[in-house]
Amino acid sequence: MGARRYVLRKVLQAALTLFFVLTANFFMFRVMPGDPIAMLARSQRLDEEAIAEQQASYGLDKPLPQQYVFYLQQTLRGELGLSFRNARPVWDEIAARVWPTVMLVGIGTILSSAIGVWVGTKGGWNRGSRFDTSTLYGSLVLYSMPEGWLGMLLMLVFAGWLGWFPAGGYETGGMSGFARVIDVANHLVLPCVTLTLGYVGSYAIVMRSSLLEVMREGFVLTARAKGVPDRLVLRRHAGPNAFLPTFTLIFLSFGFVLGGAIIVETVFSWPGIGLLTYEAINTRDYPTIQAIFLLTSAMVIVFNLAADVTYGYLDPRVREA
Amino acid sequence: MAAVDTTSMSPRRLAWTRRRRALAGHWATYRRNSQGMVGLSILTFFLLVAILGPLLVDASLLDPSQATGVPFSPPSLTYPLGTDNFGRSVLALLVEGARISLLVGFTATIGAMAIGATVGIAAGYFGGTRIDAVLNALTNWFLVIPWLVLAIALATILGPTLLNVIVVIAITSWASTARLVRAQALTVRERTYVERAKALGAGHGRIVTTHILPNVFPVIFANTVLTVALSILSETTLSILGLGDPTAISWGRIIEASFNAGALTAGYWWWLIPPGIAIVLVTLSFTMCGYALDEILNPKLRER
Numbered sequence: 143m144g145a146r147r148y149v150l151r152k153v154l155q156a157a158l159t160l161f162f163v164l165t166a167n168f169f170m171f172r173v174m175p176g177d178p179i180a181m182l183a184r185s186q187r188l189d190e191e192a193i194a195e196q197q198a199s200y201g202l203d204k205p206l207p208q209q210y211v212f213y214l215q216q217t218l219r220g221e222l223g224l225s226f227r228n229a230r231p232v233w234d235e236i237a238a239r240v241w242p243t244v245m246l247v248g249i250g251t252i253l254s255s256a257i258g259v260w261v262g263t264k265g266g267w268n269r270g271s272r273f274d275t276s277t278l279y280g281s282l283v284l285y286s287m288p289e290g291w292l293g294m295l296l297m298l299v300f301a302g303w304l305g306w307f308p309a310g311g312y313e314t315g316g317m318s319g320f321a322r323v324i325d326v327a328n329h330l331v332l333p334c335v336t337l338t339l340g341y342v343g344s345y346a347i348v349m350r351s352s353l354l355e356v357m358r359e360g361f362v363l364t365a366r367a368k369g370v371p372d373r374l375v376l377r378r379h380a381g382p383n384a385f386l387p388t389f390t391l392i393f394l395s396f397g398f399v400l401g402g403a404i405i406v407e408t409v410f411s412w413p414g415i416g417l418l419t420y421e422a423i424n425t426r427d428y429p430t431i432q433a434i435f436l437l438t439s440a441m442v443i444v445f446n447l448a449a450d451v452t453y454g455y456l457d458p459r460v461r462e463a
Numbered sequence: 464m465a466a467v468d469t470t471s472m473s474p475r476r477l478a479w480t481r482r483r484r485a486l487a488g489h490w491a492t493y494r495r496n497s498q499g500m501v502g503l504s505i506l507t508f509f510l511l512v513a514i515l516g517p518l519l520v521d522a523s524l525l526d527p528s529q530a531t532g533v534p535f536s537p538p539s540l541t542y543p544l545g546t547d548n549f550g551r552s553v554l555a556l557l558v559e560g561a562r563i564s565l566l567v568g569f570t571a572t573i574g575a576m577a578i579g580a581t582v583g584i585a586a587g588y589f590g591g592t593r594i595d596a597v598l599n600a601l602t603n604w605f606l607v608i609p610w611l612v613l614a615i616a617l618a619t620i621l622g623p624t625l626l627n628v629i630v631v632i633a634i635t636s637w638a639s640t641a642r643l644v645r646a647q648a649l650t651v652r653e654r655t656y657v658e659r660a661k662a663l664g665a666g667h668g669r670i671v672t673t674h675i676l677p678n679v680f681p682v683i684f685a686n687t688v689l690t691v692a693l694s695i696l697s698e699t700t701l702s703i704l705g706l707g708d709p710t711a712i713s714w715g716r717i718i719e720a721s722f723n724a725g726a727l728t729a730g731y732w733w734w735l736i737p738p739g740i741a742i743v744l745v746t747l748s749f750t751m752c753g754y755a756l757d758e759i760l761n762p763k764l765r766e767r
Contacts, residue, residue: 162604170620286746288696290703291718291739297727298735309728401611405700409722419612423619423705435616438609446607 148454156447163439168213171432172206192229217436223429227421232433235418242312243414245330247403250337254399255392257338258345259385265346266353266384267376278350281343289402293336293409300332307332310411333410340402341395348391353384386457393449397442492759499755505748509741513561524555525712538733545733547717548724553734556717560738563713564695564745567629571694574633576687579640584675586641587648588667599645605638611700618706625708632697640686644679651678685757692749699742714738 204212216223222232261281265274284292301309308314313326356362357380365379400415407416415434422430472480493499512519523529530550538545544553586598614635621627651657657674665673695714701707702715703722721734 158600159604159607162600163608167616170616173620282750283743283747286692286696286743286750288699288703288715288718288739288742290700290722291735291742294718294722294727294735295739298730298732302727302730397607397609398611400609401700404611404615405703408704419615420704423615426619428619431616431619435612438612439607442609443607 145454149451152447152450152454156443159443160440163436163443164214164217165210167432167436168210171428172209222433222436225422225430226427227425227430232429235430236415236433236437239413239415239418241414242412243403243407243416246333246337246407246412246414247399249330249334250341250403251392251396251399253334253338254341255345255388258342259349259388261342262346262349262388263353263376263381263384266350266357267380269354274350277346281346284339284343285347287340289336289340290405290409292339293333293406296332296336297409310409312411312413329410329412333406333412336406336409337399337402340406341399344395345388345392349384349388352387353380356380356384359383386453389456390449390453393445393452396445397438400438400442489759493755496755496758498751499758502748502751502755505744506752509561509565509745509748512558513565516558516562520555520558524552525559527551535729535731535734544737545731547720547734553717553737556712557714557737557741559712560714560717561741563625563711564698564715564742567625567632567698567713568691568695568745571629571632571636571698572687572691574629575637575690575694576640576683578633579637580644580676580679580683582637583641583644584648584671584679587645588652588671588675590645590649590652595645598641602638602641602645605635606642610635610697614697614701615704615706618701623706623708625711628698628701628707631701632694636690636693636697640683640690643682643686647679647682648675651675681760685753685760688749688753688756692746692753695742695746695749714742 220233222236224230225232225235228235261277265271265277268274297309300306308329310329312329313322314329317325359380362375362380365375370379403414404416404419406412407414408420411417415438418430419434421427422434527549530546532542532546532550532552534546534548534550536542536546536550542552542554544557547553547556582598582602586595586602589595614631617631617634618627621631651674654674657670660670660674698707698713699715699718702713702719705719707713707716707719709716715738717738718735721731721738724731724734726732726735
């Protein structure tokens, strides 16, 4: 299969997946008793005009198939409805919360993948060494920990007992310029460490087992037979090949990291999409939950597509499959 | 073992003798796996606690209105793990939590396995057809979607009851099983004995139940054990987000209750830390058992 056809097929698959998300999102929230406007009107005091406008935007007087088409059109136009909590457009609510989550998830992903790859490589290359066994068990324990509880534990120790870091929140307030940057960074440390610890284990385990597999390959033996020094066998031959599956895993687990961010933000009151989700759950704010489901799924689908395309470029063999 | 006289046995008895021997052989291999045995002993302990729980802990100890202790008191001789905001013994809550958390873990896993095996076998058995294409797309969709966000959406719609929590976890965690099963069913389908059964006139139902299912089972067994661990973690996460059943005391709900009562700032460590340790121990032991089973049932891994 040619490279262009491969990419085209992946893009089509991604579009279809996104379409399924849209459809599921519509029907899941429509099977609930009561229509969205009645619920919105009950939770927020809206004037007649606003209610009429919302009613039109949902097309609730029409039959279900037409409502569905309506919903698709509205969503594609970026109309995500009004929040039940404060009757503000959901879109604005989310836009205000994107940046903190991007920071948290971005730094968390970079740290956990870098440390995980390093630990997995070092352990796998010296299999059975003390470093290997201790990090392997450490990874397993981290993998078995509920992230929320891990975050609470860190907060209890480092914020409560030792007082090194603030106990949640985004900033202390009343600061500006460089001092503010430091303050925000200080608030970011514990959430980031929690998220990193939550995912470093699985990356390390995958990197290790993929390296063990590669070490049995003929080309590693050839390199050794040629007299290539141990260090270079790892860096030039075994390492890059073992990294490929881990690389996809890092992209593919983006959805899980986002899930982790929801719980970590809840524990640390970090004002991102995750905390917004938590607030939306507590107020039964369906439009917000719907929008978060749609947008996070879209993000994950895009990341998967990116992973597939880069992987196909890095390893031409998968294009044949 | 003495040779069994196979000629005089009915085929059914012969099959059972063979299965019993295989099981005994697997158990012998499993016992040599120290990691698997450690996991199994921890699990047995928690299972006993869960089963005997109602005998060990009287229901009145869990009733907030009948609590006898001073709220928020640290560990003492009468309350080895202190008390919660109502003055209930945290140790009693933990025992009850073992029952609920394991119940959720097992039932959600049974649900996930049922969906995963059905979808996987159907897709694999009808591999290459339109049925396979549709089921495969469905499986991939569930694999791609961020599970927690889907779980949150489902849980808020369904409402917080224990049954709904179980249903939500089952719906969001069957896809990886379906993929495994499909791959195995695809290879089993090509075996000669399936062809022979077809030639003898066996229908789809018979081929699936007598030939495909038994051969798929070893592959999903280890996967099942790992899924229980993931289900318990999922329940914890949903509980911390406030989506758990408010009337059921699971380990996750104990953590949530302590968090919401300000255990972090007030330093009620005896209320927050034990349920988490219980969760780590149980998920870790399930994971260890799962890895050990994987080594035995999928021997290709054994060389590692």
